[in-house]
Every structure is written in C-alpha cells, then in structure tokens.
Amino acid sequence: MTGTELLRQLAVPNDTKLVLLVMDGLGGLPDPDTGKTELETAHTPNLDTLARHGSVGMTVPIIPGVSPGSAPAHLALFGYDPVQYQIGRGVLSALGVGMDLGPEDVACRVNFATQRDGVITDRRAGRIPTEEAERLCRKLAEIQVPGVTVDIRPEMQYRAVIVWRGPGLSDRVTGTDPQIEGRPPLAVRALEPEAEATAAAVNRFVEEANRVLADEPRANTILLRGFGRLPGIPTVGELFGLRAAVLAIYPMYRGLAKLVGMTELNAGDSFADQVEALRRAWDDYDYFFIHVKGGDSAGEDGDFARKVRVIEEVDALLPGILELKPDVLAVTGDHSTPAVMRRHSWHPVPLLLSSRWARPNPWVSGFGESECARGALGHIRSQELMGLMLAHGLRLQKFGA
C-alpha cells in the first residue's frame, strides 16, 4: 500500500482549515558575496516568527538530485506520486492558457513553422511574435473537420495549443514534428486501431491549415506534438476528504489544482488580492492552495534582488492570512530556482509548518535554507507534506489499534 492509499484510509473530514502557500521556486543558493540565499537575504519578520514557533524542515520535490518542472512538483505537494501521475506537454499547455479540458478531450502543442518545397526550413517560423500567432489562430479557427471540434489558442511567440473535442477521440497518435529542419513534416499515425479516426481527422486539419496559411511569409505550416489527455487522478476530496480551493494568478497552476478537484477562485492580480479572496472564501472550503509565481520567474531571470523582493512582499502581507487563524499553515516552494543558476534545481526547499500541534524548534532563528536544514521536520519528500498537514489539522485517524 502506498502512503497515499494509507492516508485515504485514515482521512476523516472535520472543521479545521488548512492553507498551503507555495512560493514558486522558493529555494535558492547563496549570493557569493554575502553567503546568504534569497530567502536568507529577505527581511521576513513574520515568516521568521512562524519558523521559531512552528516546525521547519526541507522538502525534496521528487528524489534527491532531480529538478522538477512545476507540474510534478505541485502534484507532489498535493499528496500525489509525481512519477505515477505524469502530465503530457499538450495538456499542460492547455491548462497553461486556461482552456477547459474534459476527460475525453485530447490536447497537443502547436508550433507555427516554415516549410519550403515540402521540407521544414524553420521549426519556429522565425519566432513570430505572440500577436502574429493570435492572428493566425483566428484564421485556423475557421477550419471545419467533420465530427471534431478544434479549439486553437495562442501561447507564446510561435507556440499554440489545440484541444480536440468529439466522440471517440484518442490520444494514442504520433506528432508531425520531424524534430530537425530540412526534413518533411510527418503524417500523424495511430498507435492503436482505435486511434485511426483521430489520426485521419488531425491529418485532415493539417492539410486544411497548410491551405489556409499558404500565403503567410513565415508561419505557413504547423507542427503538432505532445498529444495527450488528462490523467485520471483521484481528487483531493476522494483521497483526503478535503473541500479544496485554489488561489492562483497563473492559469497553469489553477489548471493543475482543478485536475485534482480543487475549486478555482478568482485570485485577482496580486498577492494582496489573493489574501483578500482567501478571506472571502474562508468559510466555504477546508484547504486552500495559494500560489505565488514571482520568485521563480525572478530566479530564472537570475535576478537575485527581485526574488528577495517577492519574498518580502509575501512576508509583509502574511498577517492577513494569520488573522484568519488557519489551523495549519504550510509555507514552502514547489522546487528551488536559485538566481545564481537561473533554472529550476534539485536542491531541497525550505518548509515551514505552523500549527498549534507543530513541535517547535526553538533553536531555529528564522526561515531560511540553513535553518530549515536543521529543523524539527528533517528532510521529507514533498509528497509527504499532505499527510503532515492533515495530521496537524487532526484529520487522520489512528492507524491500527
């Protein structure tokens, strides 16, 4: 029996309120000049107080050494095995632009590309700007394919997403991207007999797209890849008895949360809006997932100071959450994004668990990588956090007699 299955057997609903605050890419590495990480550099009196009175530790997102993307890193924080539930590129892109995906729908990624004399000469169509992709998507939206509804939306630059809807669709089809330039695009092939009709419909769409785009100077064709469906994931309601809601500004995180059965709330445009929305929805849910994106983007840009500021902004508004008196507040990141690396990394992520029932670590001076590495919680896998949150909310029965 997996840990998740055990929690499912033990979980019972009650009236406690759990809040998971994810600061995307929170973990960092020291600035070589100061020896302090982004979080250790930030002035965070509220988080520091919580760290001293609560329990701190470190979360290992997947396994030691593995740097995760946002999707597996978040699924782990929600209590799921991130290796068991893998989400395809097309589905993630659809979630990322906020498209609704039903269980039977199929999503894929689209590259606008350039072809000459039957071969792909530029897989990214000269990196056309997003506005141009928007115009092209409007043209492609006119295409009719019998029996299938094709919903195409621009993503960034030369990228777009298609959600295919209709009876009997399959995601077991290959893509058209030859991966290297100078080769002709591939025809979509069915990977199982039941997918033949889907392959035919997609090939028909590509043919029509080539006709519609024929006069475009750069983006005169499309390449499709990453066909997939929503994975069949049990919800946090089914597993843990939670009525959960998500407060995320970026669509992909709302999409991920909806995938596991969380209700999407209007999170506004800022952390202040999120705190206000939390207050309004407080009575209606048990578990709130609040997602703050800015630190990860700053880390990926190598902007140490901006990441520090994002953390400080969160700290400053934290009293707005504390006033609601959550029974359990967990603050962590989905993964580390050290500004000195400009990328997601594998380093464990600081974790803070505040609850009446948290075993305190009074030797800890504040919330930071060095302090959390020696905290009361030790190193845990991100997937194990859900059990700790439920426990501190007294939502788990005793195991065995």
Add this chain to the structure above:
Amino acid sequence: MTGTELLRQLAVPNDTKLVLLVMDGLGGLPDPDTGKTELETAHTPNLDTLARHGSVGMTVPIIPGVSPGSAPAHLALFGYDPVQYQIGRGVLSALGVGMDLGPEDVACRVNFATQRDGVITDRRAGRIPTEEAERLCRKLAEIQVPGVTVDIRPEMQYRAVIVWRGPGLSDRVTGTDPQIEGRPPLAVRALEPEAEATAAAVNRFVEEANRVLADEPRANTILLRGFGRLPGIPTVGELFGLRAAVLAIYPMYRGLAKLVGMTELNAGDSFADQVEALRRAWDDYDYFFIHVKGGDSAGEDGDFARKVRVIEEVDALLPGILELKPDVLAVTGDHSTPAVMRRHSWHPVPLLLSSRWARPNPWVSGFGESECARGALGHIRSQELMGLMLAHGLRLQKFGA
C-alpha cells in the same frame, strides 16, 4: 518506476568530471576516553575545509539497522538497488581473487576439509595455511572433467574458489557442505532439469578431488557452496551515460566496479599511486571510483589508531585530487566499521559533497559523524548518492514540465 529508472530517463552526458572517493568502513563510534570517533580524531584539514564549503550529510547503506557487506554497500553507492541485485558468495570470491567471470561462467566457494570414514570431521581442515591451499589447488588443477574447464584458485587459509566454464552450465545446483561436522558431505543436486549435467560434472570433480587428496593428512576433501553467476546488471554507461573507471587496489572492488561497466585502471599499491593514476586517466573518463581499503581492515582489527592514520593519509594527499578540479567530489564510506565493534555496522556513514552547486552548510565545522548528522544534505540512502552526483554535474534533465 524506481528512482534508478527515473535517473536513466533524465541522464544526459556532458563534460563534467565526477569523483567518488570511498574510504572503506569510514563511519565509526567514539573512543570512550575522548568521545570522538576515528574520523573526528583524525587531523583532516583538507576534508574539513571541503565540508564547510560543500554539503555534508549521512548515507544509510541499505535501510536503517542493516550492516552491509562490501558488495551491496558499493552497488548502492554506484546507484543500484542493493536488495534487487544480490551477488552470490562464489561470484564475490572469484572477483576477490581477480578471476575473470564471463556471463555464462559459474563460480562457487571451496572449503578444504577433513573427512574420516565418510563423515566430515573438520569443515576447515585445521585452518591450513594459505600456502598449503596453494599447493593443493595446483594438485586439483590437474583434474579433467569432460566438457568443463575447472579454474581453481586459493583464497585465504582453507578457502578457495572455483570458476566452472563450459557450454550449458547452470548455477541452479546445491552445495555439498553439510554445515555441521559429523555428517557425510552432500551430493550436488540439480534444482532444475537443465542443471543435471552441471550437477553430474561437479560430483565427478569432487570424486576425483577425493582421489587426488586421499593421502593428505588434513585437507583430504573439499566442500562446495555458493554456486552462482554474475547477475545481469545494466552498466553505469547504459543507466547514467557515464564513462566510468575504477581505481582500487583490492581485486574485489575492481571486480564489483567492472560488474557495472567501469573500466579497470592500474591503481598501483597506495593512495598516492591512485591519485597519480587518476591524474593520468583524467581526460579519458567522466566518473572515477577510488577505493581506499585500509580503514575497514583497521576497524575490523579493533585498531582505532591505525584507522585514524589511514584517514589522515588520505586527507594529506587530497590536494592531488583537488588540483584536477573535479566538478563533483563525493567522499564517503561504503558502511561503518567502528574500531570499538571490530565489525561492519549499520551506522550511517559521513558524506561530503563538494561542488560549485553544492548548497553550503557554514555552521558545520568539519568532516565527522556529529557534524554530518546535521549537514545540509540530511540523511540519504547510499543508493541516492548517484542522483546527487549527476545533478551537481548538471547531468540530469528536468523532470516534467
């Protein structure tokens, strides 16, 4: 999917250089008089500096409480599940004396023994000296068995090894050792029909051996046990994309490393020779496994001071490795061998990971059990070290999007 399978999916080759320095039996327990372990007693300025600037932690060889032999402990450090890949005694003995083992060869352990009137009266033939076993092995090497080549080599005292080579051999046969004295030796039995010919050949050999040894005063028979083959292990090249080499003075460690696809280099007779050999081979491999045996032997002898000296010798020559500027240097042991216990133990082993991307633990004062127990890496399984080494060498792609 196991962690190893996940690493296999994510591993990509690059130009980084990884060094794993294993000080056999490194972990210890305090001298009751000083309260300090062997490693804490040793003067190790170089390791202490690396500990402060790198990350330290503890490796748990198998699971908490389990004292491993050298084979599973090393396989774990190479990234393998030590419980999944178990290596038989006969194979280990063959590796230990430096015999070549092909995938179809069968190895077993040999005890020289004494029999009187058809029963075994001494399972160890009065613990005859190694030189006597050498002479007896030369006698037994004359025996001819149709269809099988028998390669017999002395090990220590009354112990020897046989490697059986020939078409259609099987390792699914029982041994001849009755385990207690006063009983007759057992006939070898086939555990599956395909092993009948092997059982017959081995019984024929034992019969001939009894004839050849009949006049010996003590070692007038042999007992065979631990029949086995090389396990089919994927190589570190296949799994992790590494071109790996081993620098070990003892044959068994070279054999273990070759088992997972490492290239055997001439390591000379001392740690100084190993460092020099590392320098010569530096450009030709990505991953170097350096094995230092002395600390384990000293621990097993209960010689605290000698174990301290072995550690100090390694520390003194460490600059020779550091001059090569490895991207990742991991220093640990395969297991603990506390001199006060005179045996392998289950205690976690100090681990030091030095790399540009290691998250430092500036609160750590040096390399020792007490400091490593509160280091930045926490406690990991030995098997997880490979993922960390690959990550710090930037050899793992991101998992998921």
